[in-house]
Amino acid sequence: MNEMREDLGPLATMFELRFKEAWRLWRAGDNDAAETVAMDLLLEPRLGIFHKAGIHTLLSTSSNNYIEHGLEAVRLYTEISDRNDLTEDERKDIASRIDQQIQEKLAGGMTMEELHDAQIEEMNRRLDAEEAGISEEVPDSQSPAPEMTEESYLSSQPAVPLRPESHRTDNTENTADTFWGMDLDFDDNEPLPDIVRYKIGSGLKKDEDQV
16 A cells, blocks of 8 residues: 655545545445445545545445446546646546546446446336336226337436446455555645534534534
8 A cells, every 4th residue: 555645735634544444445345334434525525536536436336326426437537637737647547547447347347248238138127117017007998008119218217227236346455556646636725614614533613622
């Protein structure tokens, strides 16, 4: 594991420690605890874009809202890569993280062909269930419901998970380490206004600190 960078400010150092703790729990197989730490970190108003991208990457391995987290991680890494102050090596490093972390976690260990097959299978299963539900609800004396086209059906449905729990990503030892090699500090180290400043670890606002 890389040593803590000496040039980080207090706020960024705190974020970095919590970021690494989330990934340490994830590598240890404690997914629920890792996701709790990750979600709490996302609530920080001054969390930098780089840490946000890494946290969304971790949450893209969850069984809940994993597609949304994966897409958000890709968006954030893309936003980082569009910065004018990045060197070419830093851009290549970010592109590599997107390829290795997001795509692998979003697919949950599947190949792209397996993921595509799972999408089609899930869609067909839900179409069959919908058709069965319509036929049970319509009395014989009534005419059947108008046939829905595939396009109209899909547009009316919420997003559905595309992978079974058995495909949840295995935790690997080198996953988080790829986030710690770039000497970039995207966290906001300016002090928070009193109205939103909290005592770290206590949950109390500044004016509520106890002696």
